[in-house]
Structures are given as structure tokens and as C-alpha cells.
Amino acid sequence: MRSRIIMSMLAGATLLAGTLLGTGPAQAAPDRGLGAPGRSADVPAEFGSDWHDPVTAAPPVTRPAGKSCQVTVAEAQFRDFTPYKGAYTPPEGCGDRWSKVVLRLDGKVKGRQFDRLGYLHVGGVEIFRTSTPEPSPDGIEWSVEKDVTRYSDTFRAGHDVEMLIGNVVDDTYTGVIDVKVTLTFYEGRRAAAPDRVLTLAGDSTVTTPRNSERVVAEVYATGSGGGCEEYWYLAVPKEAPYSCQADDGPYREVQIKVDGRLAGIAAPFPHVWTGGWSNPFLWYVVPGPRAFDIKPIEYDLTPFAGILNDGRAHRVEVSVVGVPTGQSGWSAPVNVLVWQDAKKAHVTGGLTELRASGLANSSAYTPGTEHRLDTEGGHRLTVAGYLDTSHGRVTTTVARTLASSSVHRWTDGENLDGLDARWTDDESVTVDGRGPARTTRTQRTYTMNGTTTVGADDRLRTVLTLGDRAAVVEARGQRRTAWSRLDDTYTGDATFTVNVPRDQRHAVGTTSEHYRLYGSAGCYDRSLTTVQGVLTEDRRGC
Numbered sequence: 001m002r003s004r005i006i007m008s009m010l011a012g013a014t015l016l017a018g019t020l021l022g023t024g025p026a027q028a029a030p031d032r033g034l035g036a037p038g039r040s041a042d043v044p045a046e047f048g049s050d051w052h053d054p055v056t057a058a059p060p061v062t063r064p065a066g067k068s069c070q071v072t073v074a075e076a077q078f079r080d081f082t083p084y085k086g087a088y089t090p091p092e093g094c095g096d097r098w099s100k101v102v103l104r105l106d107g108k109v110k111g112r113q114f115d116r117l118g119y120l121h122v123g124g125v126e127i128f129r130t131s132t133p134e135p136s137p138d139g140i141e142w143s144v145e146k147d148v149t150r151y152s153d154t155f156r157a158g159h160d161v162e163m164l165i166g167n168v169v170d171d172t173y174t175g176v177i178d179v180k181v182t183l184t185f186y187e188g189r190r191a192a193a194p195d196r197v198l199t200l201a202g203d204s205t206v207t208t209p210r211n212s213e214r215v216v217a218e219v220y221a222t223g224s225g226g227g228c229e230e231y232w233y234l235a236v237p238k239e240a241p242y243s244c245q246a247d248d249g250p251y252r253e254v255q256i257k258v259d260g261r262l263a264g265i266a267a268p269f270p271h272v273w274t275g276g277w278s279n280p281f282l283w284y285v286v287p288g289p290r291a292f293d294i295k296p297i298e299y300d301l302t303p304f305a306g307i308l309n310d311g312r313a314h315r316v317e318v319s320v321v322g323v324p325t326g327q328s329g330w331s332a333p334v335n336v337l338v339w340q341d342a343k344k345a346h347v348t349g350g351l352t353e354l355r356a357s358g359l360a361n362s363s364a365y366t367p368g369t370e371h372r373l374d375t376e377g378g379h380r381l382t383v384a385g386y387l388d389t390s391h392g393r394v395t396t397t398v399a400r401t402l403a404s405s406s407v408h409r410w411t412d413g414e415n416l417d418g419l420d421a422r423w424t425d426d427e428s429v430t431v432d433g434r435g436p437a438r439t440t441r442t443q444r445t446y447t448m449n450g451t452t453t454v455g456a457d458d459r460l461r462t463v464l465t466l467g468d469r470a471a472v473v474e475a476r477g478q479r480r481t482a483w484s485r486l487d488d489t490y491t492g493d494a495t496f497t498v499n500v501p502r503d504q505r506h507a508v509g510t511t512s513e514h515y516r517l518y519g520s521a522g523c524y525d526r527s528l529t530t531v532q533g534v535l536t537e538d539r540r541g542c
Contacts, residue, residue: 051533113175229329249425306349
């Protein structure tokens with residue numbers, strides 16, 4: 001089924017503790033007639049030529065009161081793979097110290113089109129990565145907001161702008177993707193953003209300021225491009241008869257190295273784009289978690305700061321474990337965020353510990369009428385280093401533990417294809433200097449449980465649940481100072497007829513999302529339900 005349906009349909013295509021702000025959710029365009037939250041709307045017997053604009057249950061980006069200034073960063077219609085190129089100029093009238101900077105993308109598309117991936121660079125810094133919804137024949141509009149205050153250093157000077165949402169428009173795929181991206185700057189007390197935002201040179205090196213006292217790399221890692229790495233979690237070893245194969249099975253891990261030494265590990269988020277799991281009717285209104293606002297993986301490289309602070313260029317490389325040799329399909333651009341010691345010109349230090357477990361990855365294939373692949377994987381890494389700052393010696397210890405398990409079942413011809421998978425990524429960062437040590441513990445859990453079947457009548461049905469969960473605790477010594485819990489769960493059940501013209505698919509589907517974020521800063525709770533493309537429920541809790 002993957003080779004027959006997915007490839008033809010889709011080819012080419014941190015949670016912060018103590019706050020209710022993520023890095024920005026997708027927001028719906030103005031509601032088209034649902035009315036008050038919780039009110040049901042008339043539901044057709046099957047999908048028609050129009051449906052509700054895309055919407056997510058995630059919270060909007062909060063905006064401070066007071067004076068603001070807006071700058072248009074990009075405005076383009078994407079028909080092919082030609083990037084938009086423009087120029088960014090800092091805002092006038094809001095100074096150069098901002099309490100918040102908010103990015104907003106407004107998009108529209110009409111006709112027929114695949115889901116597409118896109119990026120936005122300002123001065124070479126990737127500030128936004130996204131994917132697009134698939135349109136209705138009558139057309140849809142959507143918007144995405146993201147808190148981009150962390151890139152304030154970049155925004156203080158003029159820069160070149162590059163944006164691309166690679167697209168193909170022809171007689172069959174008619175949808176032109178029309179977007180506008182703005183930045184809104186809020187004047188006020190300067191936010192605690194990095195002092196510098198750096199990118200890698202062409203030889204994958206970076207030169208940090210000599211007084212760096214905190215260094216964080218962020219990596220916008222996505223498996224994409226229409227090949228099997230778009231569905232890396234479904235890959236099987238070569239001895240198993242399946243359309244997506246990889247020598248080492250489905251285990252993937254995103255690693256970052258500094259001068260050839262392992263500096264960070266992470267579990268990639270299992271993104272599902274808006275044509276995923278062979279069934280676009282699952283995603284027309286409610287996308288999967290993070291589909292429109294792709295969050296970067298963050299690596300705390302502060303233990304390496306004493307090495308990086310020598311004024312020389314250092315190599316920073318990102319790789320994805322498990323990708324077959326010579327196979328493309330992953331994009332992993334890197335930004336390096338630096339906080340500086342304002343009272344010291346040169347901060348010295350050293351790396352005191354770098355300890356990694358052996359990488360565990362085992363897959364057991366069981367042939368039969370129903371094929372089965374059981375996979376377990378995991379890895380542990382601890383890195384520590386010290387810095388002699390203007391406020392004394394500070395030691396930073398970063399420990400990260402990854403684990404994953406999955407059961408993949410399918411039949412010959414892949415008319416039944418199911419996956420039950422779970423990934424965990426647990427991290428602790430301890431900073432020990434003056435006073436009690438400060439520790440931030442983050443436990444991330446991603447889940448995917450779904451089955452696609454094709455019956456004798458060519459009716460394809462997909463039932464799927466996705467989970468994005470995180471628990472964050474901040475402590476000083478033995479005292480908890482802040483905490484938060486995130487649970488973002490998507491569920492969908494959609495059926496349509498394959499191998500027929502679009503108007504003969506007779507598609508039906510119910511989807512829902514429940515987003516709950518609560519903790520020491522408060523609570524946010526919202527639930528959405530759609531039936532045949534109609535938003536039938538929009539409820540807020542807490």
C-alpha cells in the first residue's frame with residue numbers, strides 16, 4: 001500500500017517551563033459560520049468541495065500591551081522551487097530592544113495540491129519551518145504564529161531574506177501557495193534572548209564570542225522529500241518484504257558533534273504531514289501536532305563553551321543515525337544561540353566529562369500472513385564542563401536518555417499496514433555555581449498508533465492516534481520553582497474510495513485534537529472535533 005498510494009499521493013512533499021507559550025501554534029483563519037465555541041454545525045453525509053479552514057487546539061502566542069511595529073518579511077506565490085528573495089529592514093519607531101517579537105504567516109491555496117514543506121531564513125538564520133495544508137477545490141486560508149523573540153539579535157540589523165515552499169503547479173496540481181509573513185515587534189523591557197544568533201559557515205564551522213557563558217544549538221530536523229525518510233518510523237530491514245527499507249530498520253536519532261566528538265543526542269519528532277498515512281481526509285481541518293510550526297531540537301552545548309571560546313572556528317556537524325548510506329531525505333539546518341558574560345572579555349573553561357552508552361538498536365522480523373517487525377532502541381549521553389565566569393566557576397552537566405519501541409504489522413500488498421510506536425527523550429541540565437544548583441528536567445514522549453486498511457471494495461480506512469507530551473520541572477537545590485505538563489493528542493478515523501476520480505471518493509471522517517497545558521503558570525485546555533470537514537466542537541476547559 002505504501003508504494004501504491006503514499007508515494008503517488010505525497011511525493012515531493014520546547015515546551016518552556018513556567019509559561020503557557022510554545023514556539024507558536026497554527027491559528028485558524030476567521031471562523032466561517034460555526035458560531036460560539038461548543039456549538040454544533042450541520043454535517044453533510046460525506047466530504048464535499050469545501051471544508052472548514054485549518055485550525056489547531058494549541059494556544060495562541062500571547063502579546064504584550066503597549067506600542068508595536070510591524071514589518072512584512074516575505075510576500076510570495078509559490079508555483080515551483082524558486083525561492084523568494086527579499087530584504088529585511090529593522091522596524092522604525094520601536095527601538096532595538098523588544099519585549100517580544102511575533103512571526104505570523106497568512107496563507108491561502110485553492111484547487112488541488114500536495115502538502116509542501118517550507119522555510120524562512122533571515123540573514124541565513126532559519127527562523128521558521130513549516131508544512132502546508134492540502135486545499136479544497138473551493139479554497140482554504142490558514143495562519144501560523146510563532147514567538148521568535150530568541151532571534152532578536154538577527155532582527156537588529158538589515159539582512160537578506162530567503163523563503164521557499166517548494167511547489168509544482170500543472171494541469172493536475174493547480175494549487176498556487178500564496179503566503180505573507182510579518183514580524184510584529186513589541187517595545188518594552190528587553191526579553192532574556194540570546195546575545196548572538198550564529199549560523200554555520202560553508203565548511204560547517206562556527207566561531208563563537210570568546211566570552212560565551214551559555215551555548216545552545218537548535219536543529220530544525222525533518223525527514224522529508226517524498227521518499228521513505230518522510231515515513232522513517234515505518235522502515236523495515238531489507239530481509240522484510242515492504243516498500244520502505246533501511247538496513248538498520250526504523251530507529252532514528254539526531255546527533256550533533258563538536259570537532260568530531262559527540263555533543264548531543266535527541267529523538268526526532270515523528271511528524272505526520274497533511275497527506276500522511278495515505279489519507280488526506282484525516283488532516284483537512286485539524287493537522288497533526290507540530291505540522292504547521294516545526295519546532296527545532298535543542299542541544300545545550302555549554303559544557304563545550306570553554307573549548308569554543310578560544311576564538312577559533314570549530315566544526316559542528318549534525319547527522320541522523322539509521323539513514324541508509326548515500327540516501328537523502330533529511331534536512332537539519334543549525335542555528336547557534338550564545339549568551340555572553342558582559343563583565344569578562346574571555347571566559348575560559350574545559351570539558352570534564354563525556355560519557356556515552358552503546359547505542360542499542362535491534363529489530364526482529366517475523367514473517368507470515370501478517371508480517372511483523374518488533375524494534376527496540378536507545379542511547380544515553382552525559383556531558384559536563386566548567387567555565388570561569390565573572391561571577392565565579394560554573395559547571396554545567398547535561399544528561400540525555402533516549403528510548404523507543406515499535407511494533408509494525410502489514411500484509412502482502414500492504415493492504416493492511418499498522419504501527420504502534422513510542423519514543424521517549426529525557427533530559428536534565430544542571431547548572432552549579434553560586435548558591436544551590438539549578439536543574440531543569442524535561443521528559444518528552446511521542447506516540448503513534450494507527451492502522452490503514454484497503455478492503456475488497458477499494459475503500460481505504462485509516463484509524464490513527466498521535467501524542468506529543470512533555471513534563472518540565474525546574475528546581476533550585478531541592479526546591480521546585482516551576483513546572484508544566486503538556487498533552488497534545490490527535491485522533492482520526494477517515495475512509496474514502498481509492499482509484500477513482502476525486503468526486504467519486506465518497507469520503508467520511510472524524511478527527512479531534514485535545515491540547516492541555518498546565519502547571520505553575522496556569523492552565524490552558526482546548527478540544528476540537530470535526531466531522532466531514534465541519535468543525536462540530538470547539539471547547540475550552542480549565
